[in-house]
Amino acid sequence: MQRHPGTAGWEAEECPLMSPRMGSVILGVDGGASNTVCVCIPAARPFNDPLPVLSRTVAGCSNQNSVGEDRARETLERVMSQALTKARRRPSNVCAVCLAVAGVNHPLDQQRMLDWLRDIFPSHVKLFVENDAVAALASGTMGKLHGCVLIAGTGTIAYGFTSDGREARAAGAGPVLGDWGSGYGISAQAMTAVVRAYDGRGPETVLTNNILDFLGLASPDELIGWTYEDQSWARIAELLPVVVESAESGDEVANKILHNSVGELASSVKAVVQRLELGGEDGKHPFPLVMVGKVLEANKRWDIGKEVIDCVTKSYPGAYPIHPKVEPAVGAALLAWNAIASELDGDIRTVQ
Amino acid sequence: MQRHPGTAGWEAEECPLMSPRMGSVILGVDGGASNTVCVCIPAARPFNDPLPVLSRTVAGCSNQNSVGEDRARETLERVMSQALTKARRRPSNVCAVCLAVAGVNHPLDQQRMLDWLRDIFPSHVKLFVENDAVAALASGTMGKLHGCVLIAGTGTIAYGFTSDGREARAAGAGPVLGDWGSGYGISAQAMTAVVRAYDGRGPETVLTNNILDFLGLASPDELIGWTYEDQSWARIAELLPVVVESAESGDEVANKILHNSVGELASSVKAVVQRLELGGEDGKHPFPLVMVGKVLEANKRWDIGKEVIDCVTKSYPGAYPIHPKVEPAVGAALLAWNAIASELDGDIRTVQ
Structure with missing residues (x-):
């Protein structure tokens, strides 16, 4: 994992190439217009009920259209780093990250964010970048992408998926x-x-x-x-x-x-x-x-x-x-978890 | 006249306490949402027709609500300095300045701007700060403050005066x-x-x-x-x-x-x-x-x-x-000219 200037929390970490299966975790990040929440959940399955959230951290806005790209990235990196530290995990324990952020409106936004994440995380880590609305939908459907979500907080968006993967937004x-x-x-x-x-x-x-x-x-x-x-x-x-x-x-x-x-x-x-x-x-x-x-x-x-x-x-x-019982950041983590599970089952759904 | 860091043009000037009557000039500044115009006109009267504009300079936006206070002031100072240089006048020749800028919406905005101008110009210089709409009205009425002006450019405002000095805006x-x-x-x-x-x-x-x-x-x-x-x-x-x-x-x-x-x-x-x-x-x-x-x-x-x-x-x-034949910056200059003329006639109208 590379270090980001000015971002505390990664410093104590080492960077092995492969993550161990034991203690593997998934990071789910929800970046809305007001603040950014990161949760760390175990990658093991099946889940217990309630969901075992290992840690939860909060930072300011990470919508690049509101605060600019540099500040958005710094906030995202800090909130992930703090969640790992709090869960007593190392970056090498991460097997997947789903970043669901407001302001990702175009395939190019998505690609720029994926490239940046790829620079931070080792190559075996599965990376997903979505609009924050997708994680909000997943938080209501426990990771299944079907139906419509309406977010209305500081900003608003409606986002929907059909069972066969078509999507639309307004x-x-x-x-x-x-x-x-x-x-x-x-x-x-x-x-x-x-x-x-x-x-x-x-x-x-x-x-x-x-x-x-x-x-x-x-x-x-x-x-x-x-x-x-x-x-x-x-x-x-x-x-x-x-x-x-x-x-x-x-x-x-x-x-x-x-x-x-x-x-x-x-x-x-x-x-x-x-x-x-x-x-x-x-x-x-x-x-x-x-x-x-x-x-x-x-x-x-x-x-x-x-x-x-x-x-x-x-x-x-x-x-x-x-009305979801878990927050959108958990939805983001479940989205990554579902995508990995599908791959393990040989049923690959490309979230990216 | 104090120097403003980073502002070229004042450097060659000296700072006598009193301005000479010969060669005295008035600066009129119109600061809109898109750009800032400064004109330099002679303080002598009566005016010839057409108006003898000695120089005219243009800079970017000086609405502090759009570009921030520091950048707005820097732009205003530069545009005035350049107008004087171009008119071959010295700051000591200035007998009045009327700054008419978008974004001056409250007596406190006006006072802050007057304090800042007072730091730049010698104490004998008459200073006027108005919303840019007031200069636009004056550009149509040749300096008389009566009637209503509607500005609709990048921004919009309606501003009116009665003959006895009451004013209103929308x-x-x-x-x-x-x-x-x-x-x-x-x-x-x-x-x-x-x-x-x-x-x-x-x-x-x-x-x-x-x-x-x-x-x-x-x-x-x-x-x-x-x-x-x-x-x-x-x-x-x-x-x-x-x-x-x-x-x-x-x-x-x-x-x-x-x-x-x-x-x-x-x-x-x-x-x-x-x-x-x-x-x-x-x-x-x-x-x-x-x-x-x-x-x-x-x-x-x-x-x-x-x-x-x-x-x-x-x-x-x-x-x-x-539809005014002169531009709002000339209106600003005429406003200052009228105010000074009224004072000389013993008929003081407080524009500030």
């Missing part, structure tokens, strides 16, 4: 390219509503007081400076609970933003389901709809996730919602 | 906070439409081929990487002519985006006019409506500026459009 293009259903999108629309009310271009809304209070600002004028001081997507998405509370208190502007978000999220799911014909010819065939992310969690009265499911099942009554 | 809050009528806003909506069509969430549009051709990209997948590679607002706003051409060719999606932009821009103007009662009690009093920026220029068939005027004059028939 949204996930980030804030500039219209991911309005996301936590960022909801928050940006709420801040825009505050500016419009202040300007005289839009109706009065309790969002003004609630957002200014939350941010400790005195006037909507100051909102502009606050916004451009640091445009990290996760920072802006932190306003989500304020928007939900404002809607729950009966504010029409906030309610309209959340209803709009429901429409956007449902439209992403339906676009994927339609393209993959997950509902079969009559639209009624059953398929898993995995729901992930803080936007989809139930609140007091506003349950965006439930509204989205209602909207999707009107068109596709066979969609059965799954 | 929009100008940047892309995160909903400036959808701007060149950036139009371009971002067009790119979003491409992603939505590709996803299956929106109708097919010629914007897909036209934008991909313009950017030299092979597939909408690549648009995401292109977008986040460099999020400078001006770079994204460069897609504007592609959107206008697509609309002129009859594309419904592009037409809808431009009509939406007209609605947004007219709504900004109307909000300012209403708050200042520029149209008087019956809404019919005459007032200048100064139109500035590339979004408002006529194209083959699509004339966004004309559509906005039509929309505004339906509510305020007294609005008379002005």
Whole structure:
């Protein structure tokens, strides 16, 4: 394993060419727009229930579109190194790594990431790079790639697979390219509503007081400076609970933003389901709809996730919602585990 | 005059405490989202027609919200230094400076900029800091602050003054906070439409081929990487002519985006006019409506500026459009000139 400048944790490791079977582990990494989680699970099978997660580490955002390629890689390398150290394993114990990161949108992104991983890990280690949505789907289906996942956290994406390996996605293009259903999108629309009310271009809304209070600002004028001081997507998405509370208190502007978000999220799911014909010819065939992310969690009265499911099942009554019991990083690890198991069984599925 | 590290041009200058009356000049600076223009005009009066602009220099963006405070200041200092050198004047010849920059949204922004200018220029120099919209208004009214200006270039803002000095603004809050009528806003909506069509969430549009051709990209997948590679607002706003051409060719999606932009821009103007009662009690009093920026220029068939005027004059028939003959940087210089002239006449108007 090569060393990465400025990355602590690899230093104590040696680099044998082959990993021993005993103590072999798999690393699963989920890199979302807000943070990056790595889990280390044993490569041995079958699994016990609950899943034996040997270690779990967390770092900041590793979406290269948000923080840049260098910072994204440094974060990924650090979180993997720390997970290994915490699990008392050496890099030579690793038999597979699945990196599931937001911002992997194109085969070239995937290839660049694989090349970089190949420089870090010995040649026998199986490497998989996917969009983080794929790991989120796997977290709901215990590693099986079938159905549709909807992620709505800081960002949003819908991603689906058919049983025979076809795939499709919708949204996930980030804030500039219209991911309005996301936590960022909801928050940006709420801040825009505050500016419009202040300007005289839009109706009065309790969002003004609630957002200014939350941010400790005195006037909507100051909102502009606050916004451009640091445009990290996760920072802006932190306003989500304020928007939900404002809607729950009966504010029409906030309610309209959340209803709009429901429409956007449902439209992403339906676009994927339609393209993959997950509902079969009559639209009624059953398929898993995995729901992930803080936007989809139930609140007091506003349950965006439930509204989205209602909207999707009107068109596709066979969609059965799954709220995963394990986190997406475990989904990433299960994905690698399944791929290796398939190879051992002679049934090779190419995840890369 | 203090030296700024890394800024060429000041070096040869001396720093006498008082400026001589002969050869005195005024610097006017217009700092927009795309570039920064500085003009140097004589302080003597009355003016000849055409205006005797002694020199004109251009640099990159100086909106601190877009490029950061340090880079913005460096650009501003360089562009002023170069204008003086080109006009064969010394800093000691300067009797007033008006800096009109996008991104000055709050009294604190203004004060920080004034403090910084005060460190650079001798104490006798009159300093004025305004939002760039104020200079754009002055460019249409030859320095008189009355009426409303609409700027729609990379960004957009509407800004108005009453004759007795009350002022109001709308929009100008940047892309995160909903400036959808701007060149950036139009371009971002067009790119979003491409992603939505590709996803299956929106109708097919010629914007897909036209934008991909313009950017030299092979597939909408690549648009995401292109977008986040460099999020400078001006770079994204460069897609504007592609959107206008697509609309002129009859594309419904592009037409809808431009009509939406007209609605947004007219709504900004109307909000300012209403708050200042520029149209008087019956809404019919005459007032200048100064139109500035590339979004408002006529194209083959699509004339966004004309559509906005039509929309505004339906509510305020007294609005008379002005397309300035001088540029906003000259407007900034005229603003400083007018303020000094008022002081000399004993009629002090505090622009700061």
